[in-house]
Every structure is written in C-alpha cells, then in structure tokens.
Amino acid sequence: MKITSLIALFLFAVQLAFSQSENPVHGKVTTEGFPTAGIEVINQTSGSVVVTDASGKFSIKAKVGDVLIFAGKNYTSRRVTLNQKDFGKTGVETNMNQEAIQLVEVEIKKEVDDVKPEPPAVAPLRSVDNILNSPTNMMVYNGAIIHGLDFVAIGKMVGNLFKGKKKDKVISNIEMKEYISDNFNKDFFLNTLQLKEDEIEIFLEFCYADAKMSTLINNNNVLEITDFLISKKEEFRKLKN
Template sequence: MKITSLVALFLFAVQFAFSQSEKPVQGKVTTDGFPTGGIEVINQTNGSVVVTDVSGKFSIPAKVGDVLIFAGKNYTARKITLNQKDFGKTGVETSMNQEAIQLVEVEITKEVDDVKLVPPIVEPLRSVDNILNNSPNNMMVYNGSIKDGLNFVAIGKMIGKLFKKKKDKVITHVEMKEYVSDNFNKDFFLNTLKLKEDEIEIFLEFCYADPKMATLVNDNNVLETSDFLISKKEEFRKLKN
C-alpha cells in the first residue's frame, strides 16, 4: 500500500513538472474552413512569435496556462489560453474572421448662391447708321468682355467641402487602460518586459503620454502595440537611469 502511494505521488510530480515546462505546441489556423498562411502567432507569456505557413500550420514553444494571440492584416485578432489537451495530437485549431473594409466618409454639400433673376433689358431698335458705327453702345458687336461671369469663390467652397476629412476619434486614458488590460496580462510586463511590479503603472502612464499609443488603440493592432511597449521599455529604462 505504501509503495502504491509513492508511485502515485511520483506520477503526480512528473505530470506537474511537465505542465510547468515549455514544449512545442502544434496548431492550425483557418478562415471559413480554408488554411490561412501569414498569420502571426504570439505567445504573450514568453514573448515568442511565429508565422503560419501556407497550410495554416504553426509550432511555438509554450506551456499550460500561456496566452496565445493570433493576429494578421485585415483579420480580427484572437486570444486563447492553453490547456493540457492543446498539447495533444490534434493541437490548437483556431478560426480567423476577416475584417470588413471600412469606407472613409465623405460629406458632399450642395451650395447655391442666392441669385435673383433680373429680366433682360430690351434695347430699342437702332438705325442702320448706328449699327454700322462701332460705338461703345453698339450691342450687336462683341467687345471682348464677359457679362455675368462665374462665381469662383462659391466654386472654391464647394471643392473644399468635397475633400473635408472626418475627424479622428479622441482616445482617453481610460480606454487605453481597458485595451491594455484586455490584451496584455501581468506576466507580459514581468517576464517579457522585465519590469518590477511597482513599475508597471508608472511605465503605462509613460506610454499613454505618447500619441502613438492612442493611434494603436484606435486601430486595434495588438501586434504593433506589443512592439511599441517593448520599444518604450528601453526609453523608460534610460529615463530611470
């Protein structure tokens, strides 16, 4: 009985050690049932990155509990947490959704000047002598002038409004914090960025002050945001020193 208990304890210890050590996890990414190549697979926990091949397959070092992020251009990013069954024969199977192409809104406004119609002035009939005489009052002879010319000011306003751009959305610090909280866990800052726990909040405030952070949050680009945080870590370290 005692020997059986020792064997069970040994097997439990081996299984626990296996779950805490990294090993390659296999997987496949598809879109509408078809293999999807060129998708970046990011292990948010240890910082490693791989790209799916033409068959949509990938292999990345990980362990149970690690968070994988799947991101690609024109695709909605996905995030999963690995469990023990993901390290089996079937591996990780993930389906990506293509993002809808958003058209830029263009506002076209028709502008009409307030023009009053004036009845034409009827000139009295002139004699043959006056018609043949090229005088300033002779309406039968073109003198090179343009009557009632184009209103170039109004035309300029109409063209300007055709190219009027939509204002960018202003991203607040609250929205930035929610975005970081949803996409990056504590292990990313402690293990990948090598920050101390009491430095994380100060580092994030340092990142929020950079206008590029708001642009990345507005574009919902997890991969570029991860690269941005890694680059800002070096600036933060220099500031501390």
C-alpha cells in the first residue's frame, strides 16, 4: 500500500514539474489543408516568437497552460491554450483562415494614345515645262481615263449592301465556364466578390442566364466582364436577401 502511494506521489510530482518547466512543443499550421509558411507563433506567457517554415511546421519552448498566439498578414489570428497532450508526438495542429480583402473602390480608365495626326504631305506644283517634258504628258490625250471610277471598290460596296448583319456567335454554358475558368481564379470570387465557396457555382449559373454574358464573352473584353460580374453580384445578394 505504501509502495503504491509512493509511486502515485512520484508520478504527480513528475507531472507537476513537467507542467512548470518549459519544454519544446511542436506543431503545424495549415490553410485549407495546405501548409502555411511565415506565420508567427508567439508564446504569450514567455514572450518568445518563432515563424513557421515552408512546411508550415514550428517548434517553440512552452509549458502546460501557456497561451500560443498564431498571427500572419491577411490571416485571422488564433489562440491556443496548451495542455499535456500538445507536448506529445502529434503536437499542435492549427488551421488558419484568410481574411477577406474588401474592395473599396475600383476605377477603370480607358487609355488613349496621345498621338497627334500628321498633316498630309503637299506635293510641289509642277511647272509647265516639266508637264510638257514629262513621259506622261498631261496636255495630250492618250485614251486613258484619268481619275476614273474604281469599279472593283464600287462592286464591293454594292455587295456589302446585300450582306446581312453578322450575328454574334451563341456561346454555350460549357464555353462560358471554360472562359471564366481561364480568366478568373477562385480568389476573385472569394475575396473580390466576397462570395462563399458554396455560392460560386450558383452565382455563375445566375450570370450565364443573362444574355449579356454571351455578348461580352464574344467581345473577349475581360474588363467589361469584370464590371458585369461585380454588378451581378449585387443583384445576386438582393435575390438571396
């Protein structure tokens, strides 16, 4: 009985000494399942600071009950109070969330090249002697029609009158999805439009239903499509509310 009591007392003393002394605690920081480098790990109790490496891992001295603060630029800070399990092999697994970047104002300006048109070149006047001595004597009629009608150009103009107006190509939803995927990444919808991840597909279907989307993709103007998506986001929010 005395031996059992002594063993229990010894184990309690060891645990108490461990909890009051600093020991290395290991851990890993991830964001959406991917390792996150450059996150500061601060022991609020002792004031020591380390930074996660390229694999998102860190090691810092601490003791049971210490508070670790995880902070990084564009990330939401997290606090973790250490317990006995955190000093084991598994260590501290922490997930960081990126802060949404608010787009205050976007101003799009069309650049215009500042090129001044050059005045047309003026041909020098020819003297009467030069005209008479010219290989093509303008004073003698040779049967050619000078400044005659350009029948080829007139034929093209007449043909254009009978051509119908070219219609825009009809863009399918699959082609729209491919275009959006090629020109807009996931961060644009999460950060710029501030949509939730499960709202992105529903929002795009809402945009595809607008005939203007097909016209803009036909024109291949990314700036106009960006404005269109921002305006549609406001309509989408009103519908949800």
